[in-house]
Amino acid sequence: MDRLTAMRVFVEIVDRGTVSAAADALGMSRAMASRYLEGLEDWLGARLLHRTTRRLALTDKGQHTLVTCREMLALANDAVAQAGQGGAEARGRLRLTSSPSFAMAQLTAAVVDFQASHPGVEVDLVMVDRTVDLVEDRIDLAVRLSNRIDPGLVARRLARCHSILCASPAYLERAGTPRAPDDLRRHRCITHSTGFAPEYRLTRDGEETIVEARGSISANETAVVHAAALAGAGIAMLPTFFVGDELAQDRLRQVLPEYALEPLDIQAVYLSRRHQPMPLRLLIEFLSDRFGGEVAPWDRRR
Structure with missing residues (x-):
């Protein structure tokens, strides 16, 4: 079994919600995607997904395995880019969350401009007016308006919110x-x-x-x-x-x-500084450049 492909299949199933959608995205049959998932579970000796007729849900082991698989795939993508195979273009899928108001006013346009420079990066915007669990909700980056940092998370200040x-x-x-x-x-x-x-x-x-x-x-x-x-x-x-x-x-x-x-800090919050996927590193840098400075861009006109 190609374990890297099996990890990619598992991540796509989680992100897209069904085996069929993941198979379509990866250009393989549904049966083949299922075999890769079963092979990964056999290799790890644990069930990763609860399967019902209506939906798929991560098991506790699946939650932890998902984080590891994302890191492994990110490292593999970075290695290919650094070796010059297939070019240095960033590729991948990011789940990004923020408050609806900040997304409407500032963040969505920033993401669109980011993708203009990095068209190989897909972004799934999850807009909720509450603090989400980055692991449970499979979030790569949260943009939060807060002066506090959750224990165990890493934060980088982007701007001040007045x-x-x-x-x-x-x-x-x-x-x-x-x-x-x-x-x-x-x-x-x-x-x-x-x-x-x-x-x-x-x-x-x-x-x-x-x-x-x-x-x-x-x-x-x-x-x-x-x-x-x-x-x-x-x-x-x-x-x-x-x-x-x-x-x-x-x-x-x-x-x-x-x-x-x-005032409140506008912070980029993520799980770890280690093994960051290239798209995540690039997006954090882009947002820091766009919103950073002594005065936030939306306050410079006042």
Whole structure:
């Protein structure tokens, strides 16, 4: 049995969801793909996938084996590229996750530009507004907005995420413009439903003021908070990477601009520095170059 091919078949089955889809992608019959999978399981002495009539699911052994197979295939691809066989073009498939709002505003366009230079790299975008398990969800790279790093993971800072308070001109004309943090207590706020009491931490000249945010609309996704603010529902805290066009077009106006909200790091998070596939290394470098610098590109226009 060609064990490297068997590993490639196993990874494709997991990524594509069925043996048939993996066989089509690899240009082989379904029966041959099944034989490779069975051969790999026989060699390892363990079942890698639970098979039902509806779907395939990784076993515990399959979860660990998947990580190893990805590393082995990455090393093999890198060896071929470095030896000059078949050219040095990066090839492979990456699963990338981020919040829907950052993906909509910045990340998707960045991925498209990355693929223009590296057409051999397939990218599967998994957009969820929650922290995913990189191993369980088979994620190669997570772009997270957080000042904390999960134990056991590696993170590289890409940029800083600043947020502002803003509202539509119609709302401010109707309800008035806040002049001080305490004025926010009399306004309707559109909040993020995070499970914690919504509040704004506003800093000016080194002094922090904490104001409870009260309102009748909350949402667990930034795009919905953004839409509610545009519709005139109240004052919202939104990241600057998401509201640049609306501020420039006066569809949203910043509130209390002399006060700063706590910034967050935008981080590239991955499992290990060792045995990184070439496509993953290239993508991390690309995102660092695109979003990096003292000021993030979306804030340079402000």
